[in-house]
Amino acid sequence: MINKVVEAYSRKKGPSVTVKWALASALFIFILFTIFAVLTYNSSVSLIMSKEKENLERTVGDINRNLSQSHAELTTEEVKKQFNQKVLFSYDKENNSEILIPNHFLSEVMQSSISFYIYNAEKKIIFGTDDLPPHLIETKSIEPTVITLGNDLGNISVQPIRSEKTNKVIGYVQGILVLSSFSEIRDQLLTVLFVSEIFSFIFSGLIGFFLANYFLRPITILRNRMIRIKQDPKFEDEIEPINTHDELEDLAEIFEELMEKIRSHIVSLDQFVSDVSHELRTPVAIVEGHLKMLDRWGKSDPEVLDDSIKSSLQSIQRMKNLIQNMLELSRTGNIERYPDELTEVREVVDRTFNDFKVLYGEEFELLLENKLQFSDVALMNEERLEQLLVILLDNAIKYSGEIRKIEVKAWVNEDDRICISVKDNGEGIPKEAQAKIFDRFYRVDKARTNSQGGNGLGLSIACQIITAYKGEIKVESEVDEGTTFTIVLPKIV
Numbered sequence: 001m002i003n004k005v006v007e008a009y010s011r012k013k014g015p016s017v018t019v020k021w022a023l024a025s026a027l028f029i030f031i032l033f034t035i036f037a038v039l040t041y042n043s044s045v046s047l048i049m050s051k052e053k054e055n056l057e058r059t060v061g062d063i064n065r066n067l068s069q070s071h072a073e074l075t076t077e078e079v080k081k082q083f084n085q086k087v088l089f090s091y092d093k094e095n096n097s098e099i100l101i102p103n104h105f106l107s108e109v110m111q112s113s114i115s116f117y118i119y120n121a122e123k124k125i126i127f128g129t130d131d132l133p134p135h136l137i138e139t140k141s142i143e144p145t146v147i148t149l150g151n152d153l154g155n156i157s158v159q160p161i162r163s164e165k166t167n168k169v170i171g172y173v174q175g176i177l178v179l180s181s182f183s184e185i186r187d188q189l190l191t192v193l194f195v196s197e198i199f200s201f202i203f204s205g206l207i208g209f210f211l212a213n214y215f216l217r218p219i220t221i222l223r224n225r226m227i228r229i230k231q232d233p234k235f236e237d238e239i240e241p242i243n244t245h246d247e248l249e250d251l252a253e254i255f256e257e258l259m260e261k262i263r264s265h266i267v268s269l270d271q272f273v274s275d276v277s278h279e280l281r282t283p284v285a286i287v288e289g290h291l292k293m294l295d296r297w298g299k300s301d302p303e304v305l306d307d308s309i310k311s312s313l314q315s316i317q318r319m320k321n322l323i324q325n326m327l328e329l330s331r332t333g334n335i336e337r338y339p340d341e342l343t344e345v346r347e348v349v350d351r352t353f354n355d356f357k358v359l360y361g362e363e364f365e366l367l368l369e370n371k372l373q374f375s376d377v378a379l380m381n382e383e384r385l386e387q388l389l390v391i392l393l394d395n396a397i398k399y400s401g402e403i404r405k406i407e408v409k410a411w412v413n414e415d416d417r418i419c420i421s422v423k424d425n426g427e428g429i430p431k432e433a434q435a436k437i438f439d440r441f442y443r444v445d446k447a448r449t450n451s452q453g454g455n456g457l458g459l460s461i462a463c464q465i466i467t468a469y470k471g472e473i474k475v476e477s478e479v480d481e482g483t484t485f486t487i488v489l490p491k492i493v
Contacts, residue, residue: 018209018212018213018216018220019209019212021208021209021211021212021216022205022206022208022209022212023205023208024208025204025205025207025208025211025212026201026202026204026205026208027201028204029200029201029204030197030200030201030204033196033197033200033201034197037193037196037197040193041189041190041193044189045186045189048185048186049146049155049179052144052155052177052179053143053144053155055114055177056114056144056155056157056175056176056177057143057144057157059114059116059175060116060157060158060159060173060174060175061159063116063118063173063175064159064161064173066082067079067082067118067161067170067171067173068161068162068163068164068170069082069164070082070163070170071163071165071166072163072170073120073121073170073171074118074119074120074121074126074161074170074171075120075126076126076127079118079126079127080127114129114175114176114177114178115128115129115175115176115177115178116128116129116173116174116175116176117129117134117136117173117174117175117176118161118171118172118173119136119171119172119173119174120170120171121169121170121171123136123139123172126171134174134176136158136172136174137156137158137174138158139158139160139172140158140160141158141159141160142156142157142158142159143157144156144157144177145157153179154176154177154178154179155176155177155179156174156175156176156177157174157175158172158173158174158175159172159173160172161173217242218242218244218248218249218251218252219248221242221252222251222252222255225255229259280319283315283316283319284315284319286311286312286315287312287315287316290308290309290311290312291308291312293308294308341379341380341381341382342377342378342379343377343378343380343381343382343385344374344376344377345372345376345377345378345385345410345418345420345489346370346372346373346374346376346410347374348382348385348386348389349368349370349372349389349408349410349420350368350370351386352386352389352390352393353366353368353370353389353393353408356393356397356406360397363404364397364400364404364405364406365404365405365406366406366408367405367406367407367408368408368409369407369408369409369410369411370408370409370410371409371410371411371412372410372411372412372418376412376418378418378469378489378490379469379470379489379490380469380471380489381469384465384469385489387461387465388462388465388466388487389420389422391458391459391461391462392422392462392485392487393406393408393422394458395422395424395458395459395485396422396423396424396426396483396485397424399424399426399427399483400424400425400426401424401425401426401427401480401482403425403482404425405424405425406422406423406424407421407422407423408420408421408422408423409421409423413488417488417489417490418488418489418490419486419487419488419489420486420487420489421484421485421486421487422484422485423482423483423484423485424482424483424484425481425482426482426483427479427480428477428478428479428480428481428482428483429475429477429479429483430479434475434477437459437475438459438460438462438463438473439460462487466487466489469489470490471487471488471489471490472487472488473485473486473487473488474486474487474488
């Protein structure tokens with residue numbers, strides 16, 4: 001199922017991050033390699049060309065220096081005479097003969113890639129290495145210059161030949177270096193670089209793809225899980241472990257914690273809706289029953305009419321209380337954890353206690369032992385603290401037994417924290433029920449609670465308030481002996 005969902009999402013969107021990463025890395029490496037290849041090609045071509053130019057210029061210069069020793073205008077015979085003077089001989093003892101050894105000058109001149117031509121003062125060719133020599137292109141000195149020779153490149157250089165004695169121009173030397181080997185090297189270099197670029201693009205793309213798969217695997221796992229949860233918010237399954245020991249692992253842990261809270265809220269919401277529906281069903285049914293009875297025959301009987309109206313008003317009041325408590329739960333769920341408010345706890349305790357003494361002083365024995373100082377303050381909103389005390393005192397009034405005595409104490413404990421306790425002498429709460437009394441709509445004795453108008457939301461509201469302000473709420477109770485609720489607040493010195 002999950003694979004189909006993932007494929008469906010993939011079809012709706014463009015390429016995956018893995019593919020984009022692979023293409024981006026391949027393109028990046030391709031661009032870098034292209035820049036490297038261009039620099040390598042240009043530097044190699046420039047180096048080879050410079051070497052060839054130096055070779056041609058040196059050869060033409062050597063010919064010029066040797067022919068400049070002539071006294072008269074150059075002729076074919078004079079050129080041959082000057083060249084023959086540069087031949088060296090060596091005696092071969094083994095064969096008892098002389099061996100002609102060309103010197104450096106002739107070795108350079110005799111290279112197959114270099115062609116040179118000698119012209120007299122009238123620019124007529126008198127000596128050359130080719131059967132069809134070219135014409136003299138210039139009478140001035142020309143440094144090696146690149147020219148096109150058919151399909152190949154070449155370098156050409158021209159130098160006038162001046163007699164060493166008369167300093168007159170007695171001829172010209174023109175050298176041509178055909179760069180056929182250079183063209184081959186250049187073409188091979190281009191081919192190697194082109195093939196290398198293609199290989200590097202493919203190789204970097206594959207490496208990028210595998211690296212992207214490896215590094216993005218945790219994200220893929222989380223994405224698939226999110227898609228599955230989107231299809232079914234209550235989906236629960238163990239996530240594939242992510243052991244990358246980095247931010248991605250932290251992200252996976254945070255996601256799992258978030259999903260646990262979301263599931264908890266979903267379960268609480270379902271339970272809340274179910275409980276509210278159940279709580280509202282009874283008063284609505286009571287009102288509906290009385291109205292139907294009155295509609296049929298009861299409206300003509302004053303006693304039945306009066307009883308139905310009273311019962312309906314009680315049911316409506318119960319629904320109002322339930323709705324009000326639900327709104328309180330909604331508000332307490334949005335309390336900031338660290339509100340920047342300070343409250344003098346002693347004053348709030350005194351005021352709230354006096355209010356209840358005015359209301360219930362004739363029916364109950366209300367006792368207060370307030371050991372707090374006016375300097376004892378808590379990091380808590382004053383209205384919320386008062387609301388918290390009202391809930392606990394109201395709860396004690398409702399569930400007091402035959403001994404109608406309520407005790408309120410306030411003090412600072414040994415940990416320098418503010419404590420407030422409210423004790424009644426009612427029927428108490430069984431041990432097995434004490435852990436549930438802060439749950440919404442939970443009631444220890446439903447029959448007794450219904451008779452007193454409770455809906456099981458007061459203690460849940462109190463718990464949320466005290467928790468939001470980083471405090472604690474505790475309960476101590478014994479059956480038939482009474483119950484003590486204690487709240488503990490951080491003290492601000």
